[in-house]
Amino acid sequence: MSPVINGPLAVPLRCACPSATTGRINNLLTYVVQEGDNVTSIARRFNSTHGDVLAANTLLVPLVHPPHSRVVLANATITSTTPPESQKFYVSSPCSNGLLAGLGIGVGCGVSAWAAVLAVFLLWRRRRRRPVGDSSGMARETPLVAAVRGAVETLAAYSYADIETATAGFAEERRVAAGSSVYRAVINGEAFAVKRVAAGGDDVRGEVDVLGRVNHSGLVRLRGLCANGDDTYLVLEFAENGALSEWLHPGSAAACLRRVLGWKQRVLVALDVAGGLNYLHHFSNPPYVHKNLNSGNVLLDANLRAKVSSLGFARAVAVAVAAGDDSIALMTHHVVGTHGYLAPEYLEHGLISPKLDVFSFGVILLELLSGKTAAFVTDDDGQNMLLWQAADGLVDGDGAWFKLRAFMDPQLQGHYPIGVASAVAALAVRCVAREPRARPSMEEVFVTLSAVYNLTVDWDPQNYSASASMVRGR
Structure with missing residues (x-):
């Protein structure tokens, strides 16, 4: 099947419990295969064996002990030139508390890096004073924006042209409330809220920092970020029924x-x-x-x-x-x-x-x-x-x-x-x-x-x- 540009792409993730394999395997890890990987290199990376990897399947890595965060996060690279709407890292098995703890440490390390990179990102935004995207409206992912997005896998980088198109040119009918700086946006067929934060923004740095660290159904989620001149645009989860x-x-x-x-x-x-x-x-x-x-x-x-x-x-x-x-x-x-x-x-x-x-x-x-x-x-x-x-x-x-x-x-x-x-x-x-x-x-x-x-x-x-x-x- 040929993928459609800007269309949905469903990627199945295998889910299984260690009980389906041999008794000595206590954890199963979903791993996104990188360019140049093979079964032997993956097994070596996670201190597993070639046979155990094949016995589980080609997506789940069997582990005797929970993985160390440095192993999971090492050599992570971002190769796409157009940032996807969201990227997520999934743990396959709810059966293993140890694996979740290991990944929690890794996410904590990633979030710390994200906070530091975000500060540099906002400083860079003030000095450059020009849009992230080019006039064609295609997202152009600079190395700095890519680094920010890489720190938090669910964060997408958008160009100003993307944001302007998604909000119909910040049309008044897209404004969620009179006098509000929040607009309803449509990106790849899905509704989002775009919040415009004007120059000066100590509060935007704080808000993005907090939203990058938290994940709860009772809190609005941050989905993406755009910088244009002195302004910052936060792409947020959309709440259809308002305040x-x-x-x-x-x-x-x-x-x-x-x-x-x-x-x-x-x-x-x-x-x-x-x-x-x-x-x-x-x-x-x-x-x-x-x-x-x-x-x-x-x-x-x-x-x-x-x-x-x-x-x-x-x-x-x-x-x-x-x-x-x-x-x-x-x-x-x-x-x-x-x-x-x-x-x-x-x-x-x-x-x-x-x-x-x-x-x-x-x-x-x-x-x-x-x-x-x-x-x-x-x-x-x-x-x-x-x-x-x-x-x-x-x-x-x-x-x-x-x-x-x-x-x-x-x-x-x-x-x-x-x-x-x-x-x-x-x-x-x-x-x-x-x-x-x-x-x-x-x-x-x-x-x-x-x-x-x-x-x-x-x-x-x-x-x-x-x-x-x-x-x-x-």
């Missing part, structure tokens, strides 16, 4: 065109965001604080699954996490963020810790419950009010459920399990506690919301009338 804020707040023009998020969808959105933040705080290397979390930075994909975006202000907090205390804080004199989402200790003293994100997440939980914005004007006296302050005492004292019903989003039309909603409200109130040490960790938040989601899955709205009457009868 969470557009779904929750009926005052926005976009919200009028969207259907209402039901209770189950809201709980799943909260769980997705909590999972992404828990990953940033406890499983990325180094751990990060987002610092600018708000419902406008939570995007919804085609299946209404939430993804956290806008990591340009993220800050590494390895010291706090290593000490095992999420309340240990760094300090900054440069306070940035969105009104209504900023924790008091950050707004007043510039203190940064994972509890800063917990606070912002608590505000998003309150938005999901109430449908109100993080800062709003009260109906009775027209006073400006912060949502987290309005929730004070929401779940305390007599008549707590009646107060909660008055607080809940009227768009839900009462279709939610009041007991479960009360548990979510109690969690939200804990998250927005004034004292950082009184707030839960994102790990605890994620575990709690997982339990809430399990209860919600079993909840049947058709039985709500009976359960509601029982509640009112208490």
